[in-house]
Amino acid sequence: MPTTVIWFRRDLRLADNPALVAAVESARSGGAEVVGLYVLDDALWSAAGANRLAYLTASLRALDAACDGRLVVRRGDPRDVVPGVARTVGAAEVHVAASHEPYGRRRDDAVEDALGEAGARLVPTGSAYAVSPGRLRTGAGTPYQVFTPFRGAWLEHGWRAPAPRPREIPWASLRSDDLPDAAPTAEHLPRAGEEAARRRWHTFLRDGLAGYGTARDRPDLAGTSAMSAHLRWGEVHPRTLLADLGEAQAGGAPADDVATFRSELAWREFHADVLHHRPDARARSLRAVVPDDSWAGGAAGDAAFETWAAGRTGYPLVDAGMRQLLATGWMHNRVRMVVASFLVKDLHVRWQRGAAHFMAHLVDGDVSQNQLNWQWVAGTGHDAAPYFRVFNPVTQGRKFDPDGDYVRRWVPELRDVPGRAVHEPWKLPSPPEDYPDQVVDHAHERRVALDDFERARR
DNA sequence: TTTTGAGTTGTTCGA
């Protein structure tokens, strides 16, 4: 009996999944079954950090349960595994959501070729974005380089309504490899899976959307949606979020908060679009704002980097963020900017090292989002922060963690320092002995960074 | 083709 394959990649859900709908329809029209396939790709498995792998396996377990326990997991190279499965079950079609990041595109091209030799086709339907990367162009036909006009075009273009969740999918039974044990390095990972994503989102709509515009900047409050990992793994599609936002606004949610959230989704799509057009942005600065080798390598750079990565810089907000990352595989967005600015502009380490550290620990680690946000902070992206914008960790702490609660939560050495004084422990009459001294003087390093940029511009 | 308006997220300084 001819069977159709849905190959899940970063769309680990059954709702609002157009590729799944296409697979189910194709199977039904021939009275056939559907193979739900996930390939544990050795290339990705070895590159992803322990936290992301642990999250992924948890999400796959949830997906398997949703697929009546019939999810077929195979470990290996998709170039071999996917055509192999297609051949085994006599499938003529392998349905997917299109990939847009550099590795995924290369992989899919190769799989498509291999499938052709097996007499089958790779059928892409939809993508992980409301508007597929590469779709929007300026009036001159060029890709957008600046966020605001991109967002304008993105809003005007619009998106489809969410796809319906297929009922009673005739899942095929097929041998499945066991999921490997993936122990996270973080102590507390967010709950994975489509149902967890749905619950988190609805809690946010109810409790977090009103006031989101200001609360989102407060790491001491639970002011963000915390949807990043769910979006990263496609446990929910942004189109669903956009549809729900529209409904929320019609139901009385504040228009500016809704617009702010929509904007954050637009940033996500902008970064995906940029990487689609410039796959080299994964590893290289889009703009050389300083000569590459003026950002430290060498022993001094290594020591500074290790201090930063361990959360022992002596700047409480920076250390709190870095320790939150290690403990949970996640860091608040505002704090990501602060720690990134500190690494690049205070410690003068190239953004690529920081980006790699983030990718090693984040459960939501995504090449387009991670690399391009780092480039934004470093000033090397093509719609980047102006070079003179250097975050002051103390000012940022006082502004966005006004009572110091966030710092105290993640830096136990400072647990007994009350209020906002926690952002400047060196000014205390008796600073905690087990908390490190400031690794550098921020005012001085800011000056050094500005001078470097200034020199490079000339 | 030329012109025009605009550009995520900040900090510091001086009034």
Place this chain on the structure above:
DNA sequence: GTCGAACAACTCAAA
């Protein structure tokens, strides 16, 4: 404490 200006031109995108 609060406020506005300076930081620095440059590039983009649309009219």
